[in-house]
Amino acid sequence: MTRVLVVEDERSIRMPLVDLLRAKGYEVLEAEDGEAGLEIALREDPDAVLLDLMLPKRDGFSVLQAMREDRLTATVLILSARGAEMDRIQGFEYGADDYVVKPFSMAEVLARLAAALARKGGATPGIQEVEDVKGASFGKVHVDFEAYSLVADGRRHGLSRREMDLLRYFLRRDGETLERAQIMDDVWGPDETATTRTVDNHVLRLRKKIEERPDDPRHLITVHRVGYRFLRRG
Ligand code: CA
Secondary structure (H helix, E strand, O other): OOEEEEEOOOHHHHHHHHHHHHHOOOEEEEEOOHHHHHHHHHHHOOOEEEEEOOOOOOOHHHHHHHHHHOOOOOEEEEEEOOOOHHHHHHHHHOOOOEEEEOOOOHHHHHHHHHHHHHHOOOOOOOOOOOOOOOEEEEOOEEEEOOOOEEEEOOEEEEOOHHHHHHHHHHHHOOOOEEEHHHHHHHHHOOOOOOOHHHHHHHHHHHHHHHOOOOOOOOOEEEEOOOEEEEOOOO
């Protein structure tokens, strides 16, 4: 059973969230402050943590940092009223998997939790829907499909429609070797002006946005004489 820890001091948010998660088949642990949240996380090693930022005793960022220092691999969704971009970026840098801004709908939290767990290969009871994710994270990159942009290592880059389609395509085929012609057919479809060169050019552009060192890529790898392979790498 997938175990989720909810760390939230506001009872009016925590209680309905806990009830809903239990109703959806998750095993739920809860904490009202950061100290207790960290203690339970370290002791119970849950699959996922829904973590508020403004918490008594220890704030959410500090809890997350301590969890990651202890090598806990739980999927972490930050729940916070603080929607500022810096907080969001800081959350991802500390290793958060997704970020939900209050006030949120319970359905949104559930969908994002399920998508984040699915990305990490965890079990999600009763929820198959993964395709409709609004964002995706890999390495130091977080992609916001709705805003046509991504944040890599704290820097924001815009994405063209085609770059976004291509990135989404690679994300769905994590670890697969893909031939240029196949990528062209799948992503460009019947657009007759596209050639395998078009694919190469778009890969180069994506690398400049997602790779720390575009000439020595970690995620978008060239497979000599064949095409490309995308690796999410956590
Ligand atoms: Ca709070």
